[in-house]
Amino acid sequence: MLEYQKQDCDLTLEEGLECYYRSFPDTTEVFKDDNNSGTLLRDHDCTHVIFGLDISIEQESILDSWVVWGSKWQLKYIWGYQSLPQIKQLYKDLYKEFGILGFLKIFWKLGGIKRKVIFRALKMKKKWPFKMPEKYLKMKISDLREEHGIKILLPEELQYTPIER
Numbered sequence: 001m002l003e004y005q006k007q008d009c010d011l012t013l014e015e016g017l018e019c020y021y022r023s024f025p026d027t028t029e030v031f032k033d034d035n036n037s038g039t040l041l042r043d044h045d046c047t048h049v050i051f052g053l054d055i056s057i058e059q060e061s062i063l064d065s066w067v068v069w070g071s072k073w074q075l076k077y078i079w080g081y082q083s084l085p086q087i088k089q090l091y092k093d094l095y096k097e098f099g100i101l102g103f104l105k106i107f108w109k110l111g112g113i114k115r116k117v118i119f120r121a122l123k124m125k126k127k128w129p130f131k132m133p134e135k136y137l138k139m140k141i142s143d144l145r146e147e148h149g150i151k152i153l154l155p156e157e158l159q160y161t162p163i164e165r
Contacts (some may be wrong), residue, residue: 001018001021001081001155002020002023002054002142003014003016004019004020004049004052005052005053005054005152005155006052007052007142007145007151007152007154008142009140009141009142009145010140010141010142011138011140011141012137012138012140012141013046013049013050013136013137013138013141013144014137014138015138016049016050016138016141017042017045017046017049019049020045020048020049021045021056023054023055024055031084031086031087036075036084036085038080039131039132040077040080040081041081041084041130042082042132043079043081043107043130043131044130046132046136047063047066047067047071047128047130048063048143048146049141050128050141050148050150051063051070051128051150051152052152052153053066053153057094057098057106058106058109058160058162058164059158061106061107061110061114062110062113062114062117062153062158063100065114065117065118065121066121066128067130069117069118069121069122069129070120070121070124070127070128070130070150071127071130072127072128072130073130073131074130074131077130078128078130080163092148094152100135108145109160110160113153113157113158113160114155115152116157119154120150120151123149123151124148124150125147125148125149126147126148126149127148128148128150
């Protein structure tokens with residue numbers, strides 16, 4: 001378990017983000033923001049940290065539920081993320097690896113966890129801003145979770161059988 005995956009994590013969001021980036025396997029490229037992306041990639045990566053999830057395909061799927069139900073977002077901003085060249089290529093690679101059937105299996109296997117996320121998201125004090133204020137980077141993750149009413153999933157709640165590739 002990584003430090004940011006503990007509910008009462010004392011790291012700042014910026015430190016949690018660095019912990020998240022260090023957790024990538026050597027073969028995983030870290031997508032950094034540039035002039036085209038603005039802060040889109042960082043903002044997405046911060047959702048991994050604030051909701052306590054890693055980069056596995058299963059936890060990316062779980063994160064989708066957190067973002068849809070527990071985040072404040074604008075379609076234009078989210079569409080901008082989906083339209084980035086590096087994200088488009090990532091989706092192409094994932095579809096090539098898993099296919100439509102693989103994605104359906106992931107969604108099916110994670111249904112119970114995704115429902116739990118939806119219920120927790122609906123109980124939040126306020127939604128997490130997908131386009132995140134800069135000041136959040138200097139704040140403690142535990143304080144941000146308390147402010148928003150985010151109760152991340154415990155390791156025992158994240159039990160699933162990984163999809164075979």
